Amino acid sequence: MAPLRAVAALALVTAFAAGCTRGSEAGSAATVSDSKAGCPAVLAKAKAAVKAAEDVNAAWDGPTTGPKAATGKTIVYVAQSMTNPGVAGAAEGVKEAAKAIGWKMRIIDGQGTPAGIQAALSQAVAVKPDGIVLSGFDPKSTAQQVAQANAAGIPLIGWHAVDAPGPSTDPKLFSNVTTKVQDVAKISADWVISQSNGRAGVVVFTDASIPFAKGKSDLIEKELAVCSDVKVLTTSNIPIADASSRTPQEVSALLSRFGTKWTNSVAINDLYFADAAPSLRASGKQGNGAPFNIGAGDGDPSAFQRINSKQFQTATVPEPLSEQGWQIVDEFNRAFAGKPASGYVAPAHITTADNSGGKSTWDPKGYREAYRKLWGK
Structure with a gap:
């Protein structure tokens, strides 16, 4: 969480x-x-x-079909706090994937306070992007701003925003990216x-x-x-x-x-x-x-x-933060194409000293190549 x-x-x-x-x-x-x-x-x-x-x-087990890359899109990543390692790690994944697909991406930091997160999401809605990421905070704490985004037809995708992965009706999210608790x-x-x-x-x-x-x-x-x-x-x-x-x-x-x-x-x-x-x-x-x-x-x-x-x-049991960032971009691409969410949920992984390779994050193999192929990039 x-x-x-x-x-x-x-x-x-x-x-x-x-x-x-x-x-x-x-x-x-x-x-x-x-x-x-x-x-x-x-x-x-x-x-x-x-x-x-x-x-x-383990071989990539994510989506193998999906729409080709939409063009000229801009997404805003609203962060609970960029001092939060999970939020920051997922943001880097989104940034990398946005560059790969050819989109613009902006980060607005909520700085870890309710007022700051509300202000950040208000700012995000105001710039009228094509999509907004709600990263690491409960959308119900920003109900007014979420309603404004919904009314404006801006797709919202959560990262650890609600308990379960996939689409959400209350709050209305095109998808929520997380592992299954x-x-x-x-x-x-x-x-x-x-x-x-x-x-x-x-x-x-x-x-x-x-x-x-x-x-x-x-x-x-x-x-x-x-x-x-x-x-x-x-x-x-x-x-x-x-x-x-x-x-x-x-x-x-x-x-x-x-x-x-x-x-x-x-x-x-x-x-x-x-x-x-x-x-x-x-x-x-x-x-x-x-x-x-x-x-x-x-x-x-x-x-x-x-x-x-x-x-x-x-x-x-680490989250594949960068992979989840790429998934967020892919979910937006599906939303822009009028397609349903992928339904993909990354499997639970265990890291120990024996399999970490001395690294500081869990970064599975294969997803970058798979998503580029899906997008035609």
Whole structure:
């Protein structure tokens, strides 16, 4: 969920299940014990799903048909905040794709405040572009401006603007580009089950004040529960706005409360793990050891840095930001041609130090060539 990225990091947690012995290296964590987990069938499915999600060479599975490039179009990208890594990353993708298709593109920064976002969208509507991107904010917070754009016949495309991908009727969006929260939640839980070999003690970090975030953590816990030897030790509810101040104390308390039972953590957003590091270090934890942490969404550059340096985050489920930027441009091209939205949703991917290639973003292969071919460019 993009707005979460703009806010400071939160915390980590992980769990340990009775009867398991882990090495200190994250790479050795998969072989935890010779004893069988209590969910062999679930474990086998989780391992298969994780293996598929970690594939960096998967073939492009996006749209293969669509209208040729419209000419002379101008789109405006209204950003929740360009300091938000997800919003900024998607903007770069749109910029690159707009250049490839031959359109003009302008960015207006809402600077992270309700008033700023409303003003930015008002400005965007006023310049009468061919299309407007609503990036990283709830369109209902700009209902007046959205209504004006709708009335003017300006197609709106969201990036993480509403919960679900695809077209939206309320608010009226031609399409919303995002991964499916259900897919992200499931693969995050599958990773914990797989990484722990079906025996884990898990802390789940969420912000219950945000319905989307609470819904994601509920889905994660539901999926973890299908393995009888994976236990959710606790759900840590830390409001995003309070993350930097509350996370260090919360992590210290969790370590005191659960000790080695805490082997894994799942957070609704990567940034939660940034503030956990000091408390983990102070307790003698190693950056590449338990608790083993996965961020269920986003994959901003700081998360990649922690993962690549093996510092208190082992994995993330990143958004393919540049690819989504190209998809936004393709969706506009379909709107301009009077065609329906593509319906494409990027599959959930897992990044670890073993498959990141040392990079700071997840950038799948094949989409640039595929979209250029669609557009005749």
